Amino acid sequence: MTELDPQYHVARAASLEFEPAAGSVARHSVGLARATLVSRAVGAVHTGLALARLEPGGYVGMHLHSTEQSFYVLEGSPTLTLDTHSYRLSPDECGLIPVGTPHGYRNTTREPVLLLEANSPVPRTSGPADTFWTGEPLPEDAAQPADIRDPRTRTLFRLGAGQMDVDNLKIGAAVDAPTVSASMATALLAYSGIAVKMLVDQRLGAVLHSLFMVEYQPGGAALPHDHPLEESYYILEGEVVATANEDEFTLRAGDVFWTGVGCIHAFYNRSNARVRWLETQAPQLPSNHSYRFNRDWDYLAERIGGSA
Numbered sequence: 001m002t003e004l005d006p007q008y009h010v011a012r013a014a015s016l017e018f019e020p021a022a023g024s025v026a027r028h029s030v031g032l033a034r035a036t037l038v039s040r041a042v043g044a045v046h047t048g049l050a051l052a053r054l055e056p057g058g059y060v061g062m063h064l065h066s067t068e069q070s071f072y073v074l075e076g077s078p079t080l081t082l083d084t085h086s087y088r089l090s091p092d093e094c095g096l097i098p099v100g101t102p103h104g105y106r107n108t109t110r111e112p113v114l115l116l117e118a119n120s121p122v123p124r125t126s127g128p129a130d131t132f133w134t135g136e137p138l139p140e141d142a143a144q145p146a147d148i149r150d151p152r153t154r155t156l157f158r159l160g161a162g163q164m165d166v167d168n169l170k171i172g173a174a175v176d177a178p179t180v181s182a183s184m185a186t187a188l189l190a191y192s193g194i195a196v197k198m199l200v201d202q203r204l205g206a207v208l209h210s211l212f213m214v215e216y217q218p219g220g221a222a223l224p225h226d227h228p229l230e231e232s233y234y235i236l237e238g239e240v241v242a243t244a245n246e247d248e249f250t251l252r253a254g255d256v257f258w259t260g261v262g263c264i265h266a267f268y269n270r271s272n273a274r275v276r277w278l279e280t281q282a283p284q285l286p287s288n289h290s291y292r293f294n295r296d297w298d299y300l301a302e303r304i305g306g307s308a
Contacts, residue, residue: 007263008244009042013254018053028133031058031107037256038232040122044258046209046282047230048119054078054107062104062136067119068208069097070200072278076113079106079143086143087156093146094211095156096204104138116234120209120282155204164197164215164276166190193220193269201284209282216240216269216276224266224294226259230282233257238275241268251277264294 018033025032031054038049048067054060054076062081072094080087081104082097097103107113124130146156162168166188189196193216200211214233224243239252243266244259251257259265269275 006043007260008247008265009038009044009256009258010244010249010251011037011256013252016051016254016256018051024131024133025060028061028063029059031055032060037234038122038258040125042258043260044122044230045260046121047232047258047280048117048122049232049234049256049258049280050117050119052115052117054105054113054115056107056110056112058107058113059138060105061138062102062134064100064102064132064134065097065119065123066099066130066132067121067123068099068206070118070206070209070211070280071095071097072116072199072211074114074116076107076111077109078113078115079108079141080104081106081138081143082155086139086141087146087153088143089146089156090158092159093156094159094199095146096200096206098155098205099208102134102136106138106141108141116278118209118211118232118280118282120280157199157204159197159199159213164188164195164213166195192222193217194222206284208284209280210284211278211280214277214279215274216267217274218269218272220267220269220275222267224264226262226264226292227281227290228261228286229284229290230261231259231265232280234278236276236278238269238273239271240275240277241270242266 016035018035020026021029021032021034033053035051037051038044038047073089073091075091078089080089083101146158147153148156148158195215197213198210199213200206233256235251235253235255237253239250241248241250242257244263
């Protein structure tokens with residue numbers, strides 16, 4: 001099995017290594033370590049994906065990026081200062097940090113914090129900087145829980161319990177339910193044993209990439225296809241068989257998979273349990289021709305008497 005190809009990359013959970021902050025990041029942070037998952041080193045152009053771990057008592061000073069960034073809280077309860085407001089976040093909360101928006105993190109709890117961070121385009125490793133430290137101190141910890149019903153908290157989102165459950169959609173939510181207002185923009189997309197919930201996209205103000213949750217039920221499958229964009233997949237639970245350019249491998253919790261433009265890939269849940277992952281797309285999907293399924297063009301070849 002090949003696990004490194006110009007059009008795709010697989011990283012196993014056991015091989016991921018966290019490295020302490022270095023350079024300017026080390027001068028403006030305490031207790032921060034990162035594990036790079038997707039970068040230029042694997043061929044990515046639009047996608048930067050990393051795990052960030054912040055130890056108890058740690059912090060990351062106020063800074064901004066010339067990239068667009070999204071985050072998803074996997075573990076712990078970080079305090080995020082975004083512009084001039086501070087929020088105490090919890091697992092399964094996520095959000096957008098728009099280009100040029102000052103932000104910083106603090107961990108005032110006794111447990112480590114683990115975040116999945118996505119950047120688009122891929123962060124630079126040389127040349128001009130794309131991270132800028134503002135020199136402003138982090139404010140004292142006066143954070144409030146993120147109120148996602150408040151329109152002013154427009155770049156944050158919470159994936160609540162049951163939001164990936166299609167059966168829950170058969171009953172309307174109460175007016176005072178702690179969730180964003182239901183609409184097509186927040187709808188759960190379900191097809192072929194697959195459920196997709198958008199987390200960070202145009203609705204939150206993202207323009208360069210999107211972040212969403214994917215769940216496959218037993219038997220769920222996405223047949224071979226490719227895109228005019230890059231995708232990354234961070235497996236959260238279960239196991240799924242994936243293919244990339246005719247190579248096949250099984251992905252499990254903590255594994256990472258990235259596909260570049262034109263990489264023909266597919267997914268099959270052959271287990272007896274659900275599988276979930278966080279997925280990014282960069283750039284965002286075009287309005288049309290975003291999925292090219294092999295079966296459709298194979299059908300055309302048959303109709304016209306053979307392939308090229």
